[in-house]
Amino acid sequence: MSPKASPSGHHHGDLRNALLQAALELIRERGPHGFTLAEASRRAGVSVAAPYKHFADRETLLAQLATKGYREQQDRFAAALGVSEDPVEQLAAFASAYVRFAAEESALFDVTFHAGLDKSRFADLAAAGDEVARLLLPVSGRLAPDQDNAFDLLLRVASAAHGLAVFLRQGLFGTNDGALTDAEKKAARTARDIAQRYNG
Structure with a gap:
């Protein structure tokens, strides 16, 4: 049976x-x-x-999805970093991949960043977010003079990419097939501008 x-x-x-x-x-x-x-x-x-x-409450289910979101980001960002050995170009590729993740995995993007989850309740979620940071911080660390500046550089690049991703989702770059590509290029260009200031 x-x-x-x-x-x-x-x-x-x-x-x-x-x-x-x-x-x-x-x-x-x-x-x-x-x-x-x-x-x-x-x-x-x-x-x-x-x-x-399986889930103690709604937030536990959302935390599972947000953890999945971080792991998907880690896979995408790791692939993006492989395009170059130059940390400036790696950060540009990360920013572009960030925008594409937001467009292609909109639900995971929203639950990861907009669900308001308390990471102190969910160890797996906190760990998944930390793993993404551990992947990216060594790249910004090659351009910045110390750990604090490396974090600041990564935060600036990620913030710019996040803003462009939200603008894309809101239709500010249009709704045609080229909108995503255009937003990716803007994210990469902005990341280069930010990173090159640290690179002297």
């Missing part, structure tokens, strides 16, 4: 992933604050009690 499936067709062993996927769909439609666990349950085709087998 095959395992008994839930009404949605998901086997019970897939419940966690089904709920995470349903929540991502809702976040894409309404933002990270625009749904309840009960709605995610209905979207996944399971009972409203089902999420509590």
